[in-house]
Amino acid sequence: MKFDDKVPIYYQIKNHLYHEMMTGQLAPGEKLPAVRQLAVDLTVNVNTVQRALGEMITEGIITSQRGKGNFVTTETxxxxxxxxxxxxxxxxxxxxxxxxxxxxxxxxxxxxxxxxxxxxxxxx
Amino acid sequence: MKFDDKVPIYYQIKNHLYHEMMTGQLAPGEKLPAVRQLAVDLTVNVNTVQRALGEMITEGIITSQRGKGNFVTTETxxxxxxxxxxxxxxxxxxxxxxxxxxxxxxxxxxxxxxxxxxxxxxxx
DNA sequence: TACAGTGTACTAGTAAAATATAACACTAGG
DNA sequence: CCTAGTGTTATATTTTACTAGTACACTGTA
Structure with missing residues (x-):
């Protein structure tokens, strides 16, 4: 994925995932790709993905289940x-x-x- | 001045100065505040100001005269x-x-x- | 129990931006 | 010639984002 080097990558990842949720590519309740897979897809480090997801979890827009995965909230x-x-x-x-x-x-x-x-x- | 910590300060300074030129607060040919003064006004370091100005000089939107100051281009x-x-x-x-x-x-x-x-x- | 897949956490290292500080170079005016 | 005001450059330091690598914790399934 191409990134704008004027903005932190983790921030652009957040927006990227937001967009997928808005366009329905990621439906409510749906499981996100595994963090390691996302890291590969976006050609970034796992920690960078985690930072983006961490903020989204705090915002309550996705929920995390250890051992299972990360899921889009069902609260539409x-x-x-x-x-x-x-x-x-x-x-x-x-x-x-x-x-x-x-x-x-x-x-x-x-x-x-x-x-x-x-x-x-x-x-x- | 307030800065968005998602974008480099020098880049925001460029935009700040651009806007002043667009709104006429900085007319063509007009002298910009001294770099040290700008640094104080914007509460940043001289080098950071210089970096912003350096790019603007490269772009040809301002010209620099050592010992005199920086001036908005007269090429409207x-x-x-x-x-x-x-x-x-x-x-x-x-x-x-x-x-x-x-x-x-x-x-x-x-x-x-x-x-x-x-x-x-x-x-x- | 073993294991593969998942999220989480930690340490260490690199790079870029910004800072602090200082020095150098030029201009204009006494 | 001296000095104040200006742009320019350089070094060292701090902070933040990102990366790399590793280890740990939990879930589901065989």
Missing amino acids: PRITQLKEHLIMEQLERAYEQLHALNLSDEEIIASLKQYIAQRGQQDD | PRITQLKEHLIMEQLERAYEQLHALNLSDEEIIASLKQYIAQRGQQDD
């Missing part, structure tokens, strides 16, 4: 809530950054629309 | 170009993140509009 509201939180986080950061670049609210929306339109022409 | 097209680049960077990152959270193009635009509307009700 928790997942929904996390998704809302992640979306708001992205919107807030993007808005503030663009606002700081001296763009008005209208310009921000317009530039996003234009970006998406432009992007649609090419690929994806 | 360069600044305009940088602004476009920074905007695109933000849009791309936000779009990709939201897209990864399973939001469609329409949902992305709608959620941004909603966020801005909601924000307008409160303050700023």
